[in-house]
Amino acid sequence: MTATKAFAAQSATSGMGPHDIERRPLRKDDVAIEIDYCGVCHTDIHFVENDWGVTVYPVVPGHEIVGRVTAVGPDVRAYKEGDVVGVGCMVDSCRTCSACEAGLEQYCSGGMTATYNGEDRHDHSVTYGGYSERIIVSERFVVRIPEKLDTKKAAPLLCAGITTYSPLRHYGVKPGHKVGVIGMGGLGHMGVKFAKALGAEVTIFTRSESKVAEAKNQGADHVVISSDEDQMAGVAETFDFMLDTVPVQHDLNPYLNCLKFDGTHIIVGLLEPIEPALEAGALVFKRRVLAGSLIGGMPETQEVLDFCAEHDISCDVEMLDIHNINEAYKRMKKGDVKYRFVIDMKSLKDS
Amino acid sequence: MTATKAFAAQSATSGMGPHDIERRPLRKDDVAIEIDYCGVCHTDIHFVENDWGVTVYPVVPGHEIVGRVTAVGPDVRAYKEGDVVGVGCMVDSCRTCSACEAGLEQYCSGGMTATYNGEDRHDHSVTYGGYSERIIVSERFVVRIPEKLDTKKAAPLLCAGITTYSPLRHYGVKPGHKVGVIGMGGLGHMGVKFAKALGAEVTIFTRSESKVAEAKNQGADHVVISSDEDQMAGVAETFDFMLDTVPVQHDLNPYLNCLKFDGTHIIVGLLEPIEPALEAGALVFKRRVLAGSLIGGMPETQEVLDFCAEHDISCDVEMLDIHNINEAYKRMKKGDVKYRFVIDMKSLKDS
Known part of the structure; x- marks a missing residue:
């Protein structure tokens, strides 16, 4: 309907x-x-x-x-x-x-x-x-x-803004961090802008070669074609954070392996349930974290608007x-x- | 063999x-x-x-x-x-x-x-x-x-000691925290001792009614029979941390729902893979975290021994x-x- x-x-x-x-x-x-x-x-x-x-x-x-x-x-x-x-x-x-x-x-x-x-x-x-x-x-x-x-x-x-801003702030993204953004829709493109504004080096993960130019245009420092196993292997254990904006079920395991030890994979979509099944070893052997995040509280919703005004960011x-x-x-x-x-x-x- | x-x-x-x-x-x-x-x-x-x-x-x-x-x-x-x-x-x-x-x-x-x-x-x-x-x-x-x-x-x-001590320290367990310990084997019973020594209020989750006295004997403040849905519902959104020491596949979802918002479920076992599938909503809607942890580094392995000497803890x-x-x-x-x-x-x- x-x-x-x-x-x-x-x-x-x-x-x-x-x-x-x-x-x-x-x-x-x-x-x-x-x-x-x-x-x-x-x-x-x-x-x-x-x-x-x-x-x-x-x-x-x-x-x-x-x-x-x-x-x-x-x-x-x-x-x-x-x-x-x-x-x-x-x-x-x-x-x-x-x-x-x-x-x-x-x-x-x-x-x-x-x-x-x-x-x-x-x-x-x-x-x-x-x-x-x-x-x-x-x-x-x-x-x-x-x-x-x-x-x-x-x-x-x-919504799209605060949903991506809140976890980046909560986990303290800052200069020196490498952030991967998965998905390049309404949320993903905002995630790139925020991660860049917070000083991180940002990589967009996209399934499609055709989106590379667009990703660079959005300000990403690098683009990885997630369907290319060689490219994925090339960035293994590289990232401090993954901001996963994909709103449908997908395999998280290849992305977990792109995180450094102590890295955090943040999901903001409802991938109900998480399938294919998560590999526990990907978390245990590198003390990695899988974290959820939902929009943001009211003070932080004001903050993201002020942050956007300060950093000239818009959707x-x-x-x-x-x-x-x-x-x-x-x-x-x-x-x-x-x-x-x-x-x-x-x-x-x-x- | x-x-x-x-x-x-x-x-x-x-x-x-x-x-x-x-x-x-x-x-x-x-x-x-x-x-x-x-x-x-x-x-x-x-x-x-x-x-x-x-x-x-x-x-x-x-x-x-x-x-x-x-x-x-x-x-x-x-x-x-x-x-x-x-x-x-x-x-x-x-x-x-x-x-x-x-x-x-x-x-x-x-x-x-x-x-x-x-x-x-x-x-x-x-x-x-x-x-x-x-x-x-x-x-x-x-x-x-x-x-x-x-x-x-x-x-x-x-091994059993440092494996449970390390994540409790890494995540800063302290007085005021409520910690659930899942499993009551070699790791679980050490987890209880450490969480208590760090000042937390500790609940043991066990499937078996027969282990309640034993759990209390180990120093747990409370015991929850995890197979009892009413008891599980009674502790929904209660815990800051879950220390999950179960070394075989089991359903994490009922335990995730026992965590407060911002709560952390720590796995130290290789539940390959995590099935039944994880409910993303349990993480997203409460900003919960699923974290892995593996033994501990050498400085922390010395630390746990010194901690045990100081707090009169042994296996x-x-x-x-x-x-x-x-x-x-x-x-x-x-x-x-x-x-x-x-x-x-x-x-x-x-x-």
């Missing part, structure tokens, strides 16, 4: 159209946002098509949201009308567990409230995301878009009219986008 | 008996050791039976060696005749790679030289281990047994006559030893 079909299903059952998604009245700590741009994440497709069996229809996807504040609740301190702000993958959490207290709301022990297809912690309604004219979000889960950033290109930083985007979303999904499934679609929300308002 | 059979095979082909294993003349940095005790590690069985297809017969197993120095080469500085010393799982490494320079010789980029069934870096002969009257080892790979330690009980510290052992080694292997396969067999080498000399 596509987003448009989801809207259609909604219309059929409730008589509502896409303009009629109800947004709650402002709570004391709420920020009301008029959405300008929303990035399109592969996760959106999974939810629209109910790949994970958890979609509640109608679903309004979108968690790479940039817009302008139109109103604030009485307790809001950080934002005022007219501010340019962003909303990422979550809109609430318990706020009291150790993860929340550490500003790592994505690891909330009670589970974060997802920006869409989540359950509101107060009224238990389903949350609706950014393929929309507006959204209302508690202040804690709103970030400020630095003036220096192009707002269109900033939208994907809220490479292709602008999209909402009416072409189904075509965009088809192209994304073929990997045919450089590197992130961003919906111009004017196209929804004009419809 | 058992150790005795290996000796027999050797006799058949070379006319040599177990007393005739040739030891090299002393090199400048060599320490000659008369062996008093040698612990029996499950790895010995794998090599004797050629489970990994790499055994070179005749094999002389044994890498938990304690004895007395009988002679030293002219360049040896740290040891003299009569010193009580130990030798663990390795007897050489390249000494120049970054791992060796960091005192982590077990991760040597050229591969460490194993105490037995290894290849000597100088004359390319096969190395012979501790089921023997004597051994000659380069000074760098010899450690001092602190006077305070019972030498019989110190032998297993050279629980059952003394063994070399002539009963095959019976011991049979019992080890059934898990019937508390917790480590140690061969009294007098029994070899007397034979």
Whole structure:
């Protein structure tokens, strides 16, 4: 089921159209946002098509949201009308567990409230995301878009950006480190930019010879064709970190062997489950680590935006009219986008 | 093939008996050791039976060696005749790679030289281990047994001890941490002692209700029956670390879910490959880590001995006559030893 079909299903059952998604009245700590741009994440497709069996229809996807504040609740301190702000993958959490207290709301022990297809912690309604004219979000889960950033290109930083930035920062990537980035999509190309900005020597791993020039163009110092066994053997025990952005099942073992002793392979995709089976020896014999990472907490989501402003980093985007979303999904499934679609929300308002 | 059979095979082909294993003349940095005790590690069985297809017969197993120095080469500085010393799982490494320079010789980029069934870096002969009257080892790979330690009980510290101590230290286990120890064999019971001595709250995971009293006796604060789903659910997201000492394939997923966010599951066994398949989500959604660890470097092997002397820690052992080694292997396969067999080498000399 596509987003448009989801809207259609909604219309059929409730008589509502896409303009009629109800947004709650402002709570004391709420920020009301008029959405300008929303990035399109592969996760959106999974939810629209109910790949994970958890979609509640109608679903309004979108968690790479940039817009302008139109109103604030009485307790809001950080934002005022007219501010340019962003909303990422979550809109609430318990706020009291150790993860929340550490500003790592994505690891909330009670589970974060997802920006869409989540359950509101107060009224238990389903949350609706950014393929929309507006959204209302508690202040804690709103970030400020630095003036220096192009707002269109900033939208994907809220998911693709923070997802790759967070683990590189958590593991302390710095000058002298060698970082391999696996996959060259929306996440991978951001991973290259961040690893370079943090001072690392960066190698892109790609299956396709045809992407070498493109990889170099993205700023990679080196490119390794991962399907070429000789090239893989040539970089054995070379890397401090592997940032694995591939969102589908693949064999991790050849990449583990590219890590130095004490090296870390970071997965940010849901490769359920990890097959072919992992070789324990690749971890044990070199004290290597396989680590997971999920987006980033709210302080770090602000940090990545500020980091991008400081280092003149943005996402490479292709602008999209909402009416072409189904075509965009088809192209994304073929990997045919450089590197992130961003919906111009004017196209929804004009419809 | 058992150790005795290996000796027999050797006799058949070379006319040599177990007393005739040739030891090299002393090199400048060599320490000659008369062996008093040698612990029996499950790895010995794998090599004797050629489970990994790499055994070179005749094999002389044994890498938990304690004895007395009988002679030293002219360049040896740290040891003299009569010193009580130990030798663990390795007897050489390249000494120049970054791992060796960091005192982590077990991760040597050229591969460490194993105490037995290894290849000597100088004359390319096969190395012979501790089921023997004597051994000659380069000074760098010899450690001092602190006077305070019972030498019989110190032998297993050279493998079972350092294997569990090293990752607990590497990951900084300290008071306030909750550590789960999976498996209650030679390694597991040492892991409990170390984690307790480092100040952690320790839970033993065992499949068997019958081991609860024993686990408490080992100093565990809590025991969880891992086959009991309710008990496992009751400790979900509870632990900072899991020290997984189980040396055979098992499902890691239920244990991953027992880790807090940012928790680390440490494997020290060769679970080739890791099946059932690992759930990526268990890592990604909580930023958990799956880490391998292999014995410890030489400085840390000395450290664990000193730590044991300071904290009055030793291995629980059952003394063994070399002539009963095959019976011991049979019992080890059934898990019937508390917790480590140690061969009294007098029994070899007397034979």
